[in-house]
Each structure stands twice: as C-alpha cells, then as structure tokens.
Amino acid sequence: MNLNREEIAAFEQRYRTTFVNSLAGFRQVVLVGTKSAEGIANLAIFNSLMHIGAHPPLYGILNRPDSVQRDTLQNILETKEYTLNFVRATDFEKAHQTSARYEKDVSEFKEVGFEEEYIDGCAAPFVKDAVVKIAMRLEEIIPIPLNGTQLIVGSIVHVELKDGLVGQDGFVSLSDEETLLCQGLDAYFIASPIGRLPYAKPGKTLQ
C-alpha cells in the first residue's frame, strides 16, 4: 500500500486522524493529574510522553489546543505542578474514559473511578493504584507554531513506585506490572519482553 501526502490529506477527517495517529506506533499511556486554582482535581489521558533528558530529569507531553487536554494545560499554568501516573492494563477502560469531555468543574477521578492520592506536599493529585507516580514541576512551554500544539516540558520532583521494580542497573521493569500502553486514540496493549542487549559497539557482525 502506497500513499502520498495528497492522498492522506484527502482522507475523511476521522479516518485521517486515526490513520496518522495510529501509524506513529506504540506509546506509554500516562494519566496526568492536576488541580485547578479552585481546587478541582483533573485527570486526563496523554499518549505523548517524551523522555527529554536524564540530568536534569526532563519529560515532555504534547498539548493539543482543541482537546480535553486544555483543562490540564490551564491547571499546569496556574499551579506549575502536575503528576504522571502509569496504570495497569486491567484499568484500561477507566484510563480511556478520562478522555471524555467532562465539564471543568467535574473531577475525572470520581467520574471514572480512580482514587485520588496526595504525596509529599505536591498539590496535584496522584492515581492511588498507579504502578508509577511521578510529581512534575513545569519548566517550560514550547510552542510548535506549525499546528498550534505545545510541548509541556517539566522536571521530575518525586517518584514513587513499587519496591523491587528497579533493577541493579537502574532499569525500571514496567512490564512486570503489565502497565498500559496504547496506539492511536483508542487501542490498548501490554508489552511482552523480548530481551535486553549490551551497549552496542562498532565491529559486531550480526548476519
């Protein structure tokens, strides 16, 4: 199957969104917890978590202006705090339901049935049953003028995860807990391990 730019542009709008989004492949599901200045908890699913650097520890998420993620961005701008939560695959229906367009004065935690948790003076709510809970501080909003999206760049303030999940070399075995991943806007998966490989050096013959 061959498609050029014009053929993709001519797709029916929903088909095109599904095609281009799912074509980008598999990604981590992250539930972003925030609190509004008025104190209302918000939880929204993002599929755009990006590792930007380890020192300082920086992650990015992409905000689309025309989506339910607007409340998340507004809360982050107001409070500078947010949480990243990875849930188990068994919670995939709840995670997906946070993408519904709830009113701003409604807490998605209550609506979809995740319990809020508060840690360490971070004002933003965590998902209590999440495998990984990360408190983030807003560092910078980087606009992508081409289509009006914004990369929300934050630094890790605090990490809470199950004991025994971190290996001797620092590797976090998320697949042991069957954390949820996704493709596109509605397809959910778990990751099955193939293996880890040593640091690659030139000269190795593989054929």
Place this chain on the structure above:
Amino acid sequence: MNLNREEIAAFEQRYRTTFVNSLAGFRQVVLVGTKSAEGIANLAIFNSLMHIGAHPPLYGILNRPDSVQRDTLQNILETKEYTLNFVRATDFEKAHQTSARYEKDVSEFKEVGFEEEYIDGCAAPFVKDAVVKIAMRLEEIIPIPLNGTQLIVGSIVHVELKDGLVGQDGFVSLSDEETLLCQGLDAYFIASPIGRLPYAKPGKTLQ
C-alpha cells in the same frame, strides 16, 4: 520506593540515565534513514517518535547533541529528507546495533545488515524489510534550551506499508506484524493487544 529530585541527581551517571530513560515507559522503535551530502547512507535508532498532528501530518523526533544521532541531524539539515522505518521484533539485534558509534563515512545499513531501498524520488534510504516506511520532509527544528536537545519536526510525504494492515476506520494494525518497541536504551518488546474502545463520552459508569 520513594525518590526525590536530589536522590535522583545523586545517582551514578549510568544508573541515572537508565533509570530516568526506562521510567518514561514504552515507545515505538524507529530507524531513521538519511543520506549525507556526500552520498553516504546513515541509519540510526530513535525511541522518541512523537505524533504532533494529523492535518498536516506532523511527527517529531528528539535529537540529543551528544549522541550518534548527530550524523542524522546533520544529514537532515543538509538534505531536508529522512525516512522513518518500523521493523519487526525479529530484527531487534540489528536495530539495536545501529546505535553503535560508527564513523560518519560508514553506512550502518551495511554494518548491521539491513538492505537499503529507494522509493519515489526520495533521496533518503528506507529499510527494505521494514513493515512501515515513511518518507519525511523537514519542517522545523525546535530547540529545547533546558538541555540542548532539539525536536526535529517533519511532515509525512509518502507512506508505504503492507496491504491489509489498514482497517476500515484507518487504524494501522502494527501488532499484527509484531513491530518492535522498546523501553530505555536497550530493552525490547512486542505489543500484545488488549482491545479497542469506542469514543469516550461523559456519563459512562465503570465501577
């Protein structure tokens, strides 16, 4: 297990890199094909593919200044063209081996054993056996001043993928072909489907 920012900063450097990178979760493996102005083919593994928008179809990849990805960026700046290739999980050792620090005048295709392919007047090389092949045109380099990384934003020019992989609604069934995903810098996975869900609307009760 609880970790704060200071504890993470105090980790031994390699441990910290592994921890922060693997903590960001699962992501699509993408092999980026480029050609230098001198005509030398280059292939490099990236784990930072980001869907930025569907119309126009925009994807981003993150470039780290201190890595083997430098050749890729230089080639993209010189030619404005690059390819994104998703390979099968059975090719995970070859894909990983493209991360070795080969000299700039060496083609990773030859070194790791992927065959080059050229399509449709795109000057950049594709991986012949890839499940998904995407020709990209550079649109914008967005600097992230916090740590000197750069988001390479490009638009889709051409897509080639196996017949039958695209569903009636536009969804691309990558898991049918067991395309490769990764976590951190050296752990490889395949995705096992859980299910797809309908567009979420407020009012659904899940508990």
